Amino acid sequence: MNIVCACPACHTGMYQASIEDASSITCPTCGQSIAIPQGGIQFAEQNAHPRLVRCLVCPSTELFVRKNFPQRLGIAIVIVGLAASCVAWGYRDLFWTFGILFSTALLDVVLFFVVPDCLTCYRCGARYTGINGMGEFGNFNLETHEKYRQQAARRRQSTLPS
Known part of the structure; x- marks a missing residue:
């Protein structure tokens, strides 16, 4: 399982392969480490492919399937x-x-x-590739996307100086 996401601290792109074996994701630019939460990846059986339960970068459980294409x-x-x-x-x-x-x-x-699918987080935009069991997650839902877009806009607006 691989991840492509933006660092929460410096907002540069990060890529890490084999995240199911790692305990954290480290930004190569600023060095900030994101701990992989317990229970974020479930292992069903020995030698079985891991299953992603939630986003490993943010606390969101809402992910959607899309093509891994720009x-x-x-x-x-x-x-x-x-x-x-x-x-x-x-x-x-x-x-x-x-x-x-x-x-x-x-x-x-x-x-x-030809282009494979990937899982994408609605909240932070992290993309996960090389995952089995993507069928548990649905396709893009505009209502869910709008919910997270509005939350991000409110957070930005509340942090602006008055």
Whole structure:
């Protein structure tokens, strides 16, 4: 099981592999250590894959399944495909216009089946890969995401100087 998260102290990205064997996650930049909570990872049987119960960075138990793919890259692929097809349309080349659109859609389908899933925490955004049993967690829920987004906005607003 691997984790990619932001350090709570310096907000730089951290990556650690084999977290089920570790007792803490240490930031390589500032050196802050995040202790892995007891019961955060459950081991069902000897030699069985561990099961994630909650986020190991924050106290949240609400996680969702998503593709382990950068959203900005996906949007960039769509925008480039759209722009290229618009250029072909401007040259009145119908074959190239639809060829570019269909190849962009085909690339999207291939990426969907090739890119693995990961678990993501609603609260802190930590991503967990190499996990079995992701079916216990649902897909993205906008209501849950909005709840955590509003909580973060209130926390930021309460810490602002008056």
